[in-house]
Amino acid sequence: MGLFGKNKKDGSNDKPKQSAQVVQTGSVSSNPFYTFSNYTPMNVDNRIYAQLREGVPIIDSAINKIVRLMGGFRFETDNESLSNAMNEFFACVNVGGNQQGIQSFVDSYVEQLLTYGTAVGEIIADENCFYALYNGELDVLEVKRNDNGIDLEFFNTSSGMAQPIRHPNNILFSVLNPQPGKILGTSLLRGLPFVSDILLKIYSTIGSNWERVGNLRYAVTYKPQGDGTDAAFAKERANQMASAWKDAMSSKDSVKDFVAVGDVKVSVIGADNQILDSEIPVRQMLEQIIAKTGLMPYMFGLSWSTTEKMSQQQADILTTELAAYRRIITPILKKIGMAYLTVNGIANDVEIVWDRITLQDETEHAQARYYNAMADNLIKEADDGSVSNPKMQDR
Structure with a gap:
């Protein structure tokens, strides 16, 4: 008898019952993105945003x-x-060895900035030549504050140890909406893991429901009669029906009939249940996602309003958002341009001129410019005292 064991009765060979065992190494969810449900707010996990x-x-x-x-x-x-x-030069500069042009570098840089809230790049240059641009990996970079509390120090952790970056001046580092006192930025996707988890659960449920609709399951119910003979052979007859049903359903080469005697009922499992309407909850989740991005629903092919054209107010809001992102990227581009001038021994300043953001119809822009020109002309004529417009003369 063990220290905490119980005394067994003489002649008793009873063994303790074991609980049912389950698979321990399989996936815990049929949803491949189940980690969204484990997401903890205020926790920085780049894998969540990638997923x-x-x-x-x-x-x-x-x-x-x-x-x-x-x-x-x-x-x-x-x-x-x-x-x-x-x-x-920058139109054909080497970017990471597999791309060319500084626009490719900027696109990857902005994409990383929006996704993770932090972007890192590198200027590959020395005192002799400007060689290339490189989009860095956030997973192998560690950023700390200097002893003065302002300057940043960069470390490479790919070897398992934090190795200081030899040429930190060549590092390009940007953050999006950093919290006070924090080094890393805030992802544009912050707040979406919870909403996306609900959305994917709805989609997963829709898939399961339609899988059951397309792959029917049947219930064969046999009710024995009231006499004792039928009840005595109920189990045997049920086994015969199950075998005959399986043979009829598994036949692919020819059609086989299922014949039974007695009170037998064949029904489709779940035929009485209706698939829930998912349009409203899916739209509510998508509204939250699209609102977070700052874009308009019609840009994704969604028709949620009576008008499909972007209003002037919506265009102004989106233009402001894009201008804010440009303000983050502009210092990085100036640093790249100054590095080019320094390598070539040119003492000059450089400015970044962005292309005009075009979100409205060009016809509307032309009409607006025409009206502005007319207004300027009327004001000028009014100041000169020679108004040629009859309406202005009446006034």
């Missing part, structure tokens, strides 16, 4: 659209020939 883009296509599409709407840019100096030389 968001993979699991919810509209989020991935929103990030890509914002990157495209950022538009292009050019370097400008007080020397036109120097500006042209810079733009020609």
